[in-house]
Amino acid sequence: MNTTIGKSTGKVTLLSAGPGDLDLLTLKAAKALASADVVLLDDLANPEIVTLAPQARVIRVGKRGGCRSTPQAFIERLMQRYALKGLHVVRVKGGEALLFGRAGEELAALRGAGIPVEIVNGISSGFAAAAGLGISLTHRRHCHGVSFITAHTEDHGEPDWAALAATRTTLAIYMGMRRIESLATALLASLPPDTPAAVVQWAGGANERRLLTRLDRLAADAALEGFGSPAVILVGSAIGESVERGSEGSEEWRENPAAMQTEARVADDRVAQAA
Incomplete structure (x- = not known):
């Protein structure tokens, strides 16, 4: 963890991790992770994403429908606690953070505490x-x-x-x-x-x-x-x-895979005739 940061307020990045394939992350997301001091990791994000945040403390804050989940209020308190220590907190969310990701609640809580917030979009x-x-x-x-x-x-x-x-x-x-x-x-x-x-x-x-x-x-x-x-x-x-x-x-x-095989043969015949 970076220990050179001063006592001024840090910041939070709400980072959209996309659907799972790390190749679909934006360059902006990769840069944010590389500079993270604390990563709050969502259950639906690819866990290997933490390899892009080598200096960060990783805290898993899973939220899954129908499963035991980390309370939203606790996640918001964690973000505030570390940001107010002057750290860069990256809240990693699966998919697109602004689409059914409770980003509105987190933005309101952080802004209410006077904490700067950056949003990094991703693929839903x-x-x-x-x-x-x-x-x-x-x-x-x-x-x-x-x-x-x-x-x-x-x-x-x-x-x-x-x-x-x-x-x-x-x-x-x-x-x-x-x-x-x-x-x-x-x-x-x-x-x-x-x-x-x-x-x-x-x-x-x-x-x-x-x-x-x-x-x-x-x-x-x-x-x-x-x-x-x-x-x-x-x-x-x-x-x-x-x-x-x-x-x-x-x-x-x-319902009938044979139909695909027939169509494929027809397509092959057309290609052969054209050649």
Whole structure:
């Protein structure tokens, strides 16, 4: 730990660690970690990220839905305590810190204590999931936008799924696996049963898993394939553009691997003829 810092107030960096692949970190993130005195590490961040902060004291402050978590108030006190000692505190958050990462609460607490705060953006798991599927969340043939949603409101209720379905945007649903059956049922009241849907678990990581299905089979297929948290649920016609569904987005591709082999042979024949 750097012991040359004076007694003046230090600072806190809210650092977005992205979906897990360290290659996706920004240069700004790497520089912040290299200068860190204290790293508060989130459970959803790749633990190997600490190798980029060789001089820092590492404190694990995990927060996972459905698991025992470090209280938010305690994390805020830790940031204040070390920053007020003149240290550079890097609060490492999985994904994008400003998207469902409680950054608003932490910013308010730090600013209230007169502590300078820097924000380093990163790649959210919703974008990593889309990249894995090979789709655009805002494909203009299908929608005019994307809605990022948490399935858990502050009062432990659920969002207005009917209103969200009416937006005709691609729905990127975070923290929804424990409610996947109820949210799918609610969306089916407003959307067609064959609306394309997907689940991407550990998006952007080495162990990423992807499920392509349709809204009326979403919950059943996810359960059958053993999908769980952390995962992003994507719903909307743009999901049907996934390269894993084939050029026509046919359900046949999901259920009949022979169709892919046939199409591959046709493509090879076309290449041979062109040559």
